[in-house]
Amino acid sequence: MAIGGTAVTPGSGAVAIEETAQLIAASKVAGTPVYNREGEHLGTIEDVMLDKRSGQVAYAILAFGGFLGIGERYHPLPWSVLEYDLSLGGYRVDLDRDRLEGAPSFAASEAPDWTDRAWGQRVYDYYGAQPYWLQVP
Amino acid sequence: MAIGGTAVTPGSGAVAIEETAQLIAASKVAGTPVYNREGEHLGTIEDVMLDKRSGQVAYAILAFGGFLGIGERYHPLPWSVLEYDLSLGGYRVDLDRDRLEGAPSFAASEAPDWTDRAWGQRVYDYYGAQPYWLQVP
Numbered sequence: 001m002a003i004g005g006t007a008v009t010p011g012s013g014a015v016a017i018e019e020t021a022q023l024i025a026a027s028k029v030a031g032t033p034v035y036n037r038e039g040e041h042l043g044t045i046e047d048v049m050l051d052k053r054s055g056q057v058a059y060a061i062l063a064f065g066g067f068l069g070i071g072e073r074y075h076p077l078p079w080s081v082l083e084y085d086l087s088l089g090g091y092r093v094d095l096d097r098d099r100l101e102g103a104p105s106f107a108a109s110e111a112p113d114w115t116d117r118a119w120g121q122r123v124y125d126y127y128g129a130q131p132y133w134l135q136v137p
Numbered sequence: 138m139a140i141g142g143t144a145v146t147p148g149s150g151a152v153a154i155e156e157t158a159q160l161i162a163a164s165k166v167a168g169t170p171v172y173n174r175e176g177e178h179l180g181t182i183e184d185v186m187l188d189k190r191s192g193q194v195a196y197a198i199l200a201f202g203g204f205l206g207i208g209e210r211y212h213p214l215p216w217s218v219l220e221y222d223l224s225l226g227g228y229r230v231d232l233d234r235d236r237l238e239g240a241p242s243f244a245a246s247e248a249p250d251w252t253d254r255a256w257g258q259r260v261y262d263y264y265g266a267q268p269y270w271l272q273v274p
Contacts, residue, residue: 020251022212023195026185048163048187050194055216055269057192058160079192114157134191 026050033090034062034082042100045082045091046074049114051132059123059130063108064100073105076112078129103127163187165204170227171219179237182219182228183211186251188269195269196260200245201237210242213249215266240264 019028026048026131034042043064051058059076066072070129076079077093084094106112113119124131156165163185171179180201188195196213203209219228232240241260243249250256254270261268 020248022189023186025198027167027189030164030185049160049164050166050185052159052221054163054272055194057187057194061162084189084233107174111157114160135191 029060033088035067035085035088036093036096037092037094038096039088039092040097042093042095043072043075049076053134056132058114058120060106062100064105072108073113075100075103076123078127078132080126080129082126117132166197170225172222172227172229173233173234174229174231175233176225176229177234179230179232179234180209180212186213191270193269193272195251199237201242210244212237212240212242213260215261215264215269217266218264229264
């Protein structure tokens with residue numbers, strides 16, 4: 001559940017405060033690699049979608065699949081499935097490729113209907129997580 | 138309280154889904170200008186700090202003051218003080234320069250003690266907002 005932390009790397013970003021034990025800069029989450037339980041590289045976090053009203057992370061967007069960027073799809077993940085692994089230097093998720101291939105996703109060129117709550121519910125159900133709109137920090 | 142939305146601008150980012158009525162990509166928040174009630178430009182959102190455990194925005198970091206980047210300071214703002222103004226193409230805050238100059242801030246080269254909850258409380262008290270660790274989405 002909790003996402004662990006790395007030490008602050010001075011000079012690696014615009015903000016010296018990019019990461020602490022409790023907090024992380026959104027700009028640092030983007031570009032972070034994601035691995036499965038076996039340490040196999042799955043993809044990279046592309047961006048983080050925030051709920052405007054509450055300021056809650058709605059989805060971490062995982063760029064997954066394809067080859068050299070072709071056929072790559074975006075997989076919205078609940079924040080809670082990402083666990084930071086210091087030794088890997090990336091996030092570890094309890095998902096294999098097959099499981100991920102069957103997950104709700106969309107092509108890089110298309111936009112899902114984020115306003116469709118049933119769609120959001122399906123994403124959260126797939127990962128067995130509580131929807132962001134019901135979460136209490 | 139609520140942050141309004143602009144239409145999605147195709148091709149302006151890597152992700153076609155960078156903004157909807159409810160959601161916004163963190164990468165899009167960064168770089169967005171901030172204005173006061175009078176429409177005076179105050180600064181730019183530098184980054185968004187997320188709480189690792191809850192996935193809640195802890196602070197939006199406003200780069201403010203200085204000249205040509207010299208003397209600029211980072212002001213952590215509660216997410217709730219940012220209100221998107223479509224006509225300005227940026228966030229509007231109910232704060233003038235004097236008020237902002239007296240706010241908790243830190244130099245770009247230094248890192249505040251984010252683990253110090255009293256410091257966080259001081260930030261939220263300054264803006265009359267409820268601390269992120271007490272917020273219910």
